[in-house]
Amino acid sequence: xxxxxxxxxxxxxxxxxxxxxxxxxxxxxxxxxxxxxxxxxxxxxxxxxxxxxxxxxxxxxxxxxxxxxxxxxxxxxxxxxxxxxxxxxxxxxxxxxxxxxxxxxxxxxxxxxxxxxxxxxxxxxxxxxxxxxxxxxxxxxxxxxxxxxxxxxxxxxxxxxxxxxxxxxxxxxxxxxxxxxxxxxxxxxxxxxxxxxxxxxxxxxxxxxxxxxxxxxxxxxxxxxxxxxxxxxxxxxxxxxxxxxxxxxxxxxxxxxxxxxxxxxxxxxxxxxxxxxxxxxxxxxxxxxxxxxxxxxxxxxxxxxxxxxxxxxxxxxxxxxxxxxxxxxxxxxxxxxxxxxxxxxxxxxxxxxxxxxxxxxxxxxxxxxxxxxxxxxxxxxxxxxxxxxxxxxxxxxxxxxxxxxxxxxxxxxxxxxxxxxxxxxxxxxxxxxxxxxxxxxxxxxxxxxxxxxxxxxxxxxxxxxxxxxxxxxxxxxxxxxxx
Numbered sequence: 001x002x003x004x005x006x007x008x009x010x011x012x013x014x015x016x017x018x019x020x021x022x023x024x025x026x027x028x029x030x031x032x033x034x035x036x037x038x039x040x041x042x043x044x045x046x047x048x049x050x051x052x053x054x055x056x057x058x059x060x061x062x063x064x065x066x067x068x069x070x071x072x073x074x075x076x077x078x079x080x081x082x083x084x085x086x087x088x089x090x091x092x093x094x095x096x097x098x099x100x101x102x103x104x105x106x107x108x109x110x111x112x113x114x115x116x117x118x119x120x121x122x123x124x125x126x127x128x129x130x131x132x133x134x135x136x137x138x139x140x141x142x143x144x145x146x147x148x149x150x151x152x153x154x155x156x157x158x159x160x161x162x163x164x165x166x167x168x169x170x171x172x173x174x175x176x177x178x179x180x181x182x183x184x185x186x187x188x189x190x191x192x193x194x195x196x197x198x199x200x201x202x203x204x205x206x207x208x209x210x211x212x213x214x215x216x217x218x219x220x221x222x223x224x225x226x227x228x229x230x231x232x233x234x235x236x237x238x239x240x241x242x243x244x245x246x247x248x249x250x251x252x253x254x255x256x257x258x259x260x261x262x263x264x265x266x267x268x269x270x271x272x273x274x275x276x277x278x279x280x281x282x283x284x285x286x287x288x289x290x291x292x293x294x295x296x297x298x299x300x301x302x303x304x305x306x307x308x309x310x311x312x313x314x315x316x317x318x319x320x321x322x323x324x325x326x327x328x329x330x331x332x333x334x335x336x337x338x339x340x341x342x343x344x345x346x347x348x349x350x351x352x353x354x355x356x357x358x359x360x361x362x363x364x365x366x367x368x369x370x371x372x373x374x375x376x377x378x379x380x381x382x383x384x385x386x387x388x389x390x391x392x393x394x395x396x397x398x399x400x401x402x403x404x405x406x407x408x409x410x411x412x413x414x415x416x417x418x419x420x421x422x423x424x425x426x427x428x429x430x431x432x433x434x435x436x437x438x439x440x441x442x443x444x445x446x447x448x449x450x451x452x453x454x455x456x457x458x459x460x461x462x463x464x465x466x467x468x469x470x471x472x473x474x475x476x477x478x479x480x481x482x483x
Contacts, residue, residue, distance in 0.1 A: 048471055050077040051092050052108035052429065055452075056115055056418040057404040061396040069396065070419075071448060076105075077113055079425040083470030088419050108429050111465055112455075114399060115418055116175025116426030117375040118406035119364050121274070121314040121335040123180040124165040124191055124204075125149045125158075126368030136345050137280040140369065149207075150216050152182035158190035166194050166202075170475040172374040173428035173464040176407075176416055178274055178312055178335075178364075179204040180246055183217050185227040192235045199239070200469055201416060201424065203272055205246030206231055210257045225260040232268050240424075244272035244312075250287045250300045262305035272310045272410070275301065277334075278323075279315035280346050298323040307332045310411055314366060315340075316354075317347040324357040333409045334359055337366035338381035344369050351382075352391050362409040363401045375402045376459035383456065395452035425471040430455060434463035 054075040061068040070088060076095050078086035089095040096105065125148060132144040152158045169177060181188035181204055188206040195202040208224040209217060219227070228245060236243035245264045247253045253261070265273055278284055278297050291300045298319070301307060307330040316334035319327075327334065336349050354361045364370075365378050372378065379398040386393040407417025415424050432451060433439035438458050445451045455463060467475040 046081045047086060048079045048081075049096075049105045050079070050108060050113060050427075051075070051096075051105050052077070052111050052113040054088055054113045054419070055399070056088070057400045058418065058420075060405065061394070061400055068400070074109070075113075077419060077425075077427065079471035083425050083472065085419045085421055085423045085425045087421050108465070110433075112430045112432065113427055114430060115403040115423075116416065116428055116467065116469075117173050117402045118362075118410070118412075118417065119169070119174050119177040119373075119375060119378075120312055120333075120362040120406050120409060121180075121337055121364035122177050122367050122370070122373075124162060125152045125180075125182045125187060127161065127165050127168065127373070128368075130368040131371060132368070137283055137369075138286075140344060145368070146214050146217055149182040150214070152187035152190075153184040155186040155190055158182075158184070158187045159194065162187075162191045162194040165191075166198055166200065167475070168373050170198075170200075170467045170469070171464065171477075172372075172376075172461045173430070173467055174373070174375055175426035175428070175467065175469055175474075176201045176410075176412070177203070178244060178272065178410065180248075180274065181206050183207045183209050183213075183219055183224075185231065188231050189234075192231075192241050196239055196241055198469060198474060199472075200474075201240040201242070201412075201426065203242040203244050203274075203410070205244035205272070205274060208245070208247040208257055208261055209252040210254050212252050221254065221256040221260050224257055225264065228261075228264055229267075232264070232271060236268065236271055242272065243268075244274045245306075246273075247275050247306070249276040249283070250297065251283065251290065255291075255304075258300070258304040258306070265306060265308070270310070272312065273306050273308070274312045275306070275314070277301070277313040277316055278318040279341075280344070281318060284318055296320055296323055298326055302326060302330075312362070312409070314364065315346065315349070316359075316361075317341060317349045321357075324354070324359050327359045328357060331360060334361040335364045335366075335409075336361050336382065337364050337370055337378075338385045339371045339378055340366035340369035342381060342385070343371050348385050348388055350389050351386065351393075352389065360409050362406045363398075372460065374460040376456055376463060378402075379456045380459075395449055395456055398456055399452060425468065427468050428464060429466040429468075430459070431463050431465040431477075434459060434465075438463065 054072040054077055057069045059068040072090040074092045076089040076092045080086050129144045129148045181191050185206055191204050206227055210220055232243045235241045245261050247261045287297050294300045309331040311332040312335050314335045367373050383393045404417035407413045432442045441454045465477050
């Protein structure tokens with residue numbers, strides 16, 4: 001078993017409940033310094049303790065093997081009163097012996113705590129058209145996406161959908177996402193307000209789109225620049241909110257608009273840039289028609305200074321060797337969206353090729369073309385795509401990608417992605433017994449890899465027992481189900 005039983009007479013156990021955070025007794029005890037990190041905790045600070053199996057990563061397990069991660073079969077995650085990680089104790093029983101007999105610990109024995117999962121490409125207005133039948137990319141945009149996104153000019157409607165969207169992310173254990181709003185400033189404003197209210201670390205941007213879309217969804221180069229600039233000034237690096245300059249893709253932006261997108265990136269060097277690239281072969285051909293003077297699809301964005309370490313390009317299925325080279329040289333990244341690529345028939349991304357070419361990549365849901373907001377289900381489909389490409393994606397590599405790997409691709413590894421001291425304490429409590437079938441399968445799993453793999457293949461929101469944001473309970477599966 002992953003954890004040892006916790007004897008009833010050891011400590012007073014407190015189960016978390018909504019809407020308030022768990023009741024944790026204030027404790028003032030010294031914290032043992034870890035070998036690989038300096039202890040973050042001020043010994044005079046109050047702390048919260050979470051007992052569970054715990055897994056987090058320090059590096060890529062495909063490269064560093066067992067040294068790439070820490071797994072505590074029965075551990076303690078310690079969080080300070082500011083919502084920052086103090087550290088992980090790998091022997092809960094020994095550690096708890098040093099505490100008062102009257103101490104209070106939030107007990108998740110039998111569960112697995114991992115860092116909050118990170119989604120590097122998702123469209124919040126498209127959540128309501130998930131599972132729309134029968135189209136490939138360009139027709140799907142025209143027939144489903146554009147009519148839906150027209151509703152998000154209404155700030156009341158946008159607020160309702162933003163609240164729903166964020167709660168669904170938390171239900172699925174996702175605590176950070178790189179998010180497309182609609183073309184309307186109101187939609188991005190509603191999203192940031194909803195995220196700030198939950199104190200979630202989110203990255204979002206208003207779509208820039210001035211051609212090849214319905215008139216009711218088109219902005220202009222200048223209005224898109226002005227609206228984006230206003231949103232950057234109001235929200236970027238305010239609290240936990242971050243902004244992404246967001247030209248939808250080259251097909252829907254004129255040269256003038258792309259030039260102004262590049263200007264925003266130059267004026268605000270810490271913002272992100274997100275767009276799409278090489279998702280569909282017809283899309284690639286259309287871009288070539290629109291920009292015949294450019295070397296290839298990526299060269300369109302490169303020409304307007306949109307490449308860099310904070311630039312994330314969704315899909316990248318049909319990239320050329322030259323484009324791989326430019327990704328490598330600029331430290332731009334590709335966001336791998338397996339459920340969407342399969343659903344829309346776009347193709348199979350070869351991540352082993354990206355690795356050989358030293359192209360940074362992450363994993364994402366791409367809802368609404370993607371078919372689930374669950375990163376577990378997304379990793380499930382990533383495994384299958386890799387199988388079709390003749391490769392196996394290990395469960396450890398999968399969870400590394402969904403946590404620290406994705407954080408690194410977003411240049412956020414100093415804030416989120418693992419439980420190093422000082423990191424923001426966003427984390428997820430996973431349930432190996434989330435469904436009767438999962439419970440049955442779990443009884444036959446003998447190793448950590450087997451347990452993690454069954455979780456990835458069969459897990460979804462039902463496997464997420466609880467989600468914490470900065471150390472505070474933000475979602476509890478069982479309490480929510482009862483309400």
